[in-house]
Amino acid sequence: MAAAFDPALPFALLWDAGTGCARLFTAPVETLESTDIETGLETLRRWTREGDWAVGALSYEAGHQRESRLAALPKAPPWLRFTRHRDCRLLDAPALTALLAPFHGPATVSALTPLVEREDWLAAVRHVQALIAGGDIYQANLTFPSSIALHGHPLALFPRLFSPQAAPHGGVVHLGGGRWWISLSPELFFAAAGGKLTARPMKGTAPRGLTAEADAAIAAGLGNDAKNRAENLMITDLIRNDLARVSVPGSVRVPRLFEVERYPSLHQMTSTVTAELEPGRDALDVLAALHPCGSITGAPKIRAMQVIAETERHPRGLYTGSLGWIGPQAASARFAVAIRTLEVEGRRARLGLGAGIVADSDPEAEWAECLTKARFLQPSAPMTLIETMRLEPDGIPRLARHLDRLQRSALRFGFRLDRPALEARLAALPMNSPRRLRLLLDRDGAVALQLSTLPPVPDGPVEVALCPLPLEAGDWRLAHKTGDRSALDAARRASGAFECLFVRPDGLLTEGSYTSLFVQRDGRLLTPPLSRGLLPGVLREMLLAEGRAEEADLRAADLATGFFIGNSLRGLMPARLRPELGDGA
Missing domain, CATH: 3.20.10.10 (D-amino Acid Aminotransferase, subunit A, domain 2)
Structure with missing residues (x-):
């Protein structure tokens, strides 16, 4: 059994979409912070061979140290940071809700402030497009950091933003000393279990629509968009090539291509790549071979990383790095791409944003897409849908219209709604005098009905x-x-x-x-x-x-x-x- 949860002490809480549970790691017995990536990975191998778990992250720049053509490029030292744990505790969704319930409270973030000038970033996009036009690269992912102020406790902010549907690979890590990582990542870097490998690169985004009809049209448009499909295919091929380095020859497959997934603030195009791990290799070999994820570099990968190092003015750090865990014997692992991830220190937080640049990218549109990706910081879906109706002795006027509107909103936000059961409940209400009826629907389909006296009718205008x-x-x-x-x-x-x-x-x-x-x-x-x-x-x-x-x-x-x-x-x-x-x- 894992140690008791004390949020004042370092811990890691990572949602595991593979099991539908969260993994809670507490009471670290050792902490590793190193700028020597090779030695650090060997330390992690020793931990896991001794039967323990390793939980943490590699910075984006950690990928430079293992490639001679990139070693001299980082603007900041590469790093890895992991903690060692004897075991982990699995929490299903209700248990996770109960764990976080005591920490609910007011917590918000301020308006986002990019740490680059817009015109400078647009110029960088045009520079990359010139390289693409010259045949130097096919695609590059350009990013920039931003700063926000945090109001409230980080552990109060996390449940306000997190849900397994919105961030299937998200989590929160308390490093100690006022430092936190809050990740709402939707992107699986890779998962390893039972000799099977899975990666789910993401490329291509579009905003959500206000109505269910508009939302469906936007999703269909994204799925059929030639630019986004080409960009996604390019990165999927890159991931296939990376996985082939540690896989049984001929085992790499792409079972799903160009899937459009709905998240609270946007649509995302995703593909799935699978492979069989080569005998004699383990999850640490996979991490070393694949990091950083190709979806946040470009193609060809090494040249794109060189262009990024020459073009971006700030180190990425955790952003676009790899965040996750490695199990005992390095037989299993799950890492997310650290996007939509806040690095909190005190009352300030750093957030990276980026976009994939190709030959026909519109620089202004790419800037707008970056800002769209920051919408996850604001509540993007309601906790409750409401209908307010008039209950008369002969029924509810305009009931069908009320329920139609409720159903449209439920469809848009992914709420469960059993309309026949709801209609039966409404029909069973006592209707002996006019009253005000307030209907509340939560995401899981639970309905609350509240009756009260009608408000007085005003005299005159x-x-x-x-x-x-x-x-x-x-x-x-x-x-x-x-x-x-x-x-x-x-x-x-x-x-x-x-x-x-x-x-x-x-x-x-x-x-x-x-x-x-x-x-x-x-x-x-x-x-x-x-x-x-x-x-x-x-x-x-x-x-x-x-x-x-x-x-x-x-x-x-x-x-x-x-x-x-x-x-x-x-x-x-x-x-x-x-x-x-x-x-x-």
């Missing part, structure tokens, strides 16, 4: 204030009704009005914090298009379907002809704009 939209128009929190609408609610409360109407930076109106907007003009109701950044309200959807409303861009001046706010619970409510101070009202 309600007072509405204009407020700046607190989120970007493309934010998923605007397009789906979730438990995370706090920014909208806070704006309403701060306004002091019954409701606030949100105004985009371009002056277009969107919606209220819990109501849709309808402007009266020439006997018609006009409501903003969903594309402007608003919730597909159930009442709004019904009025549009019945031809009683139509979509139009609206500005503050349009409110002068009269307007309503409304939702499925309250219906349409006449509204008036609150006079601003100094208007003489």
